[in-house]
Amino acid sequence: MKKCIVIATMLNVVSLVLSACSSSIPKTSDKNNDIQSEHSSIPPETDENSNRFPDKFVPIPDSYLTEAKQQGTLQDLYYDTYESFSYDEKSQKLQKHAVVYLPYGYNESKKYPVFYLMHGGWSNEYTYLGSSDEPHGMKHILDHGIANGKIQPMIVVCPTYNNTSPEDSGDYSLALRLTNNYHNELINDLIPAVEDKYSTYAEDTTSEAIAASRDYRAFGGFSMGSMATWRTFEHSLDYFRYFMPSSGGPAASTETYESVIKNSGHEWDDFFIFAASGTNDFAYSGFKNGIDAMRESDSGLFCFADNEAEGNLYYLESDGDHSGEYAILYFYNGLRWIWRG
Numbered sequence: 329m330k331k332c333i334v335i336a337t338m339l340n341v342v343s344l345v346l347s348a349c350s351s352s353i354p355k356t357s358d359k360n361n362d363i364q365s366e367h368s369s370i371p372p373e374t375d376e377n378s379n380r381f382p383d384k385f386v387p388i389p390d391s392y393l394t395e396a397k398q399q400g401t402l403q404d405l406y407y408d409t410y411e412s413f414s415y416d417e418k419s420q421k422l423q424k425h426a427v428v429y430l431p432y433g434y435n436e437s438k439k440y441p442v443f444y445l446m447h448g449g450w451s452n453e454y455t456y457l458g459s460s461d462e463p464h465g466m467k468h469i470l471d472h473g474i475a476n477g478k479i480q481p482m483i484v485v486c487p488t489y490n491n492t493s494p495e496d497s498g499d500y501s502l503a504l505r506l507t508n509n510y511h512n513e514l515i516n517d518l519i520p521a522v523e524d525k526y527s528t529y530a531e532d533t534t535s536e537a538i539a540a541s542r543d544y545r546a547f548g549g550f551s552m553g554s555m556a557t558w559r560t561f562e563h564s565l566d567y568f569r570y571f572m573p574s575s576g577g578p579a580a581s582t583e584t585y586e587s588v589i590k591n592s593g594h595e596w597d598d599f600f601i602f603a604a605s606g607t608n609d610f611a612y613s614g615f616k617n618g619i620d621a622m623r624e625s626d627s628g629l630f631c632f633a634d635n636e637a638e639g640n641l642y643y644l645e646s647d648g649d650h651s652g653e654y655a656i657l658y659f660y661n662g663l664r665w666i667w668r669g
Contacts, residue, residue, distance in 0.1 A: 379668045381602070381634040381642050385661050388469060396471035398432040402460040405485075407521035412491045412509045422492070426518065427457045428526070429467060429484035431474050436527045441544035441667050442483045444514070445659065446507075448551030448576070450498045453488040456656070466656055473663065480667040485522050487514075489556060497552065507556040508579070511563035519545075519567070539566045546666055548572030550655035551611070555579050565592050565599060572662040574604040575611045575650055578618035585622070586629050596629050601641045602665065604658035606648030619643045 405428050411420035431440070447455040458464030473479035489506045490496040497503050520533035529541040538545075545568045547560045554576025561571050562580055565588060578585070589596075605615045622630040622641055633639025644661070648654035 379635050379637070379665070381644070381665055382661075383634070383644075385604075385644055385646055385657060386664060388657060388660050389472075392469045392472040393465060395468060396432075396475055398475045399471050400429055400431045400434070400467070400474070402457055402463060402467060403428045403430065404460075405521060405525065407517055409513045409517040412489075412506050412513070415509065415512045420492075424488065424513075424518075425453060426485050426487040426522070427453050427459065428486075428522065429457055429470060430526070431481040431483070432471065433481070434527075439527055439529050439544075440481060440483045441546070442485060442522065442526075442528050443546045443548065443663065443666075444485045444487065444518075446510075446547070446549035446553035446556040447486065447488060447497065448549065448553045448655070449500065449503055452490060452494055452497065453486045455486070455652075456659075457484065457486050466659065469656065469660055470663075473660065479663045482663075482667065483522070483526055483528065485518070487518055489552075500552075503552050504555065507552060508559050510556055511560060514560065515564055515567060535567075542567050543569045544667070546570035546572065548574070548659060548662060549576070550574045550652070550658065551576045551650065553655075554615075561585065561599075561601070562588055565589070565594060569599055570666050571599065571601045572603075572659065573601070574655060574658040575606065575609050575615055577615065582618070582621040582625050582630070586625065586627050589629050596631055596640050597636070599640055600636055600666075602662045603641070603643045604645065604661070605643075606646045606650070606654050608647055609650040609654070611650060612645075616643075616645070 405426045406423055407426070409422050409424050410418045411422055414420055434440070445456055447453065456464060456466040458467060470479065470484060474481050488497070489503065489510045491506055496506060515535070515538070519538055522528070523530040523538070524533045529544040531537045531540070547557050547568050548571065549557045554573040557571055557573040558577040558579035560568060562585065603615070603619050605612050609615075619641070623632045630641050631639035632641050632643075634642050646654060646657065648657070
């Protein structure tokens with residue numbers, strides 16, 4: 329196995345105060361300062377450094393918090409799946425719903441990467457993007473980021489791990505079990521429904537084609553959505569290259585994840601994890617301890633670096649708490665980076 333290069337980096341803490349809930353538009357500090365930060369807090373995106381994460385979070389400019397001139401669209405996707413705990417028996421069919429973002433100028437003659445974004449507790453598939461009638465802040469941020477070349481044009485899918493009730497995500501122990509089971513629905517039902525309807529890099533919706541196009545697929549989430557992200561890594565590494573967990577988990581030990589990598593046949597340079605949390609977040613300690621355990625492992629399977637050429641794990645922290653405005657900040661920074669090549 330090719331040995332990775334481990335880079336030890338001191339992570340800066342940045343103080344950002346955004347809005348009060350994940351379904352609302354996040355607010356930043358002074359507009360002029362934010363726009364200046366947008367252009368000065370990271371080096372120019374040249375061929376040499378465009379695939380490197382910055383050493384601190386890039387703020388979301390105030391200009392991104394209103395409707396963009398070039399607007400993507402939100403669509404409703406309905407698909408069939410099965411009740412989570414009896415999924416193998418397929419004894420109870422369910423119809424579920426996801427919100428799908430298509431970038432401005434979406435063209436079926438082009439191929440698009442796909443980011444699957446899972447909500448947290450007490451939430452649902454509308455939490456981040458909203459609906460076509462009532463778009464939320466994350467949708468505006470995607471529109472502006474893509475229009476300004478900061479985010480690659482991509483399809484974003486917001487599903488739900490809610491099972492037989494929209495209240496499932498409000499039951500912590502139940503939600504943990506549902507996120508652990510979610511890979512069944514994700515791989516067998518949701519991805520085929522999305523990537524059959526929309527123009528992605530999957531040639532068809534067989535498991536082989538979905539695996540072959542994994543470089544153009546990412547999964548992320550905050551809080552319980554982060555738990556779903558870790559479980560996706562654990563159960564579905566064959567189908568995703570990028571993972572963006574924040575403020576939740578890890579859901580298993582470093583040794584478990586190392587076994588997953590070894591058993592999958594993938595090497596260290598076949599995936600990348602961008603992790604984020606806040607020092608005032610109640611999940612911070614356990615989350616950071618888990619990331620540190622990966623960094624400190626001598627297996628050679630986790631390699632800390634700010635770029636894919638040298639590693640597969642990067643972590644940033646803010647001074648934020650466990651709230652939706654920081655979740656959106658973390659997503660924005662992750663989406664600025666992936667698929668830059």
